[in-house]
Amino acid sequence: MTSKPFTIGVFDSGFGGLTVLRELLDLIPNARFTYLGDTARLPYGSKSRTTIARYAVSSTNFLLREGADLLVIACNTATALALNEIRAAAGFVPVLGVIEPGAHAAFAANPAGSVVVLATAATVQSNAYSRTLDLLGIRSTEKACPLLVPLVEEGWTAHPVTAEVARIYLTEALMKAPDATTLLLGCTHYPVLKPLLHTVLEQMHRPLHIIDSARATAEAVLARLPAVPPLAAEAQPLAVFATDSVEKFQQLGSRFLGHPLPLVTLVDLGG
């Protein structure tokens, strides 16, 4: 008889967290993964702290019921505004967010640098990134980019309109941070925009180093893991749940995960 596999629960308000899951699957092949996208209540990024915390706790409770031994909050907004509430709900199960790993990756890339953080309105209002970067001695400027998530969800990841919107946001941010060296993507939707952001920054003659927290988060999870035995041959390595339309999730999700998703299961968290 094989023992229960070590299960990592990964949570996001929608698809974006699949960019983190992608790195986790690559780095930690022995674990079993359970992913939940709270698509019925997305986006979190434009909502209040109270509402975000309520949604995030009910979502992580679902992953705990599904047997998660460790939780990854693969959503910057939920990490920024609800990490304490989620940790309280999780008890002895360790909880890792994306903000600390992202901030450490920006520090590692350039310890003497100055960072511009692009994120949702709620993440920026929380100042979670600037507080974390401050502790590392890094200067930072945060910029809310409410249109980038809808543009990514429209599939306009290489579209001139998205480039123009990015140019407007980056110009505003760089006016406040003329000496910036590093661009930190503070939303798990944004990694699919990396090629476009590179091009726009080049056109602006501001070739910043672009960092996202997906790889850094996967590395932080690996560092926290006990020795995990290989999965049994018959074990399902990945189960994916969403709170709204699974067809849409199936379709859009593969763009973020980088390969096709297993069958997505609909789950009702109320509301």
Added chain:
Amino acid sequence: MTSKPFTIGVFDSGFGGLTVLRELLDLIPNARFTYLGDTARLPYGSKSRTTIARYAVSSTNFLLREGADLLVIACNTATALALNEIRAAAGFVPVLGVIEPGAHAAFAANPAGSVVVLATAATVQSNAYSRTLDLLGIRSTEKACPLLVPLVEEGWTAHPVTAEVARIYLTEALMKAPDATTLLLGCTHYPVLKPLLHTVLEQMHRPLHIIDSARATAEAVLARLPAVPPLAAEAQPLAVFATDSVEKFQQLGSRFLGHPLPLVTLVDLGG
């Protein structure tokens, strides 16, 4: 002793319905209004029928508990996907949506015309507009415009990026409907874009007649009303509720209502 004032409950997923409330306040000064914006769960337009119906019914139940004698569903997506469910929940209280009045207004403007409908993805997928216009003998083409709501909420109502997005959507729609005469705004967020849409259509040399359903809906409500006695001097003519951040609602809402809102009350509908 004065009798209970006649109360009209107005519901939207967010701010857009305030464009309908504005016309109702103007046309029906004797009624009392209760408005609910379900901002904790917006946007509805990108979600599934089941989820939209669940949210719409819990929202209208709130307005019924608040004493609504008539309900106005000032949200195209909820009207398109959940009108039957809402009517079942409302029992003897009459329920009016925005789609029939909008379609009739398009017909009245040009009975021999051909209509392009701009709306959310969910409204377009429901084909509610084309079915209603078909019954009136009007040809129509529906076009999903997922970026217009986020652009309006960003406040970019007269911005070159919004003009470019509108031009892209209109070009795609008009390729399928080269003989279109009328543009029907099938989302209550869009009336604030009317001046921009006029300019873009002029630049495209396609001066379509632009119709929104706000005024037509208010007129349909007036036609259904019993004789309503004037409000008592001490009566509150308008109460506004939202399910998320009332500060943001207060701030953004006045743009849609055309004048400042009364104090917005936070309400928790679960979820």
